[in-house]
Amino acid sequence: MDTWSAAITLILIMDPLGNLPIFMSVLKSIEPKRRKIVLARELIFSLIIMFTFLFSGQAVLDFLNVRQESVSIAGGIILFLIGLKMIFPQPGGITGLPSGEEPFIVPLAIPMIAGPSVLASLILLANQDHNRMLDWSLALAGAWLFSATILMLSGTFHRLLGERGLTAIERLMGMILIMISIQMLLDGIGDYYGLG
Secondary structure, eight states: OOOHHHHHHHHHHHHHHHHHHHHHHHHEEEEEHHHHHHHHHHHHHHHHHHHHHHHHHHHHHHHTTTOOHHHHHHHHHHHHHHHHHSSOOOSSSSOOOTTOEEESSSSSSIIIIHHHHHHHHHHHHHHHHHGGGHHHHHHHHHHHHHHHHHHHHHHHHHHHHHHHHHHHHHHHHHHHHHHHHHHHHHHHHHHHHTTT
């Protein structure tokens, strides 16, 4: 996987367009001047958490004695399930915050930006080639910057695309994520059986 592929995969997993309605609903009870500050703070927390997982991923896998093939297969399954949820969304709220309370780390930084699938993907990237940590860092920084830009411009995107436009883009991203997840699964199985 090259840097661009890694960045695009991380963007798809972070799903900033799909998260727009959730972010707007969580932040709507906060005064408009404070929203950008809260969002910027949550984005910075998420970046710190993701870089921590990127650089400690190999140590975690070594400590748990988990092979790369296992992580690739598990990551493929997780991404497949997330892709399905993007295509067939479930009704109901996911924030769990009392009305009017300002979010702090949960639920915006974790799990909305730095969710389990993103963290698992970062561990997988670190485990694939530990000598390319600069490439993976650039991919993560690029994906985060793209996602942060979309989320900071949430009001504009919502006005331009509308609910239907956001839903259509999220479902398209889900289809692409399913294709990537199947490739990860096949790569993991192929590597395990020595076919890769």
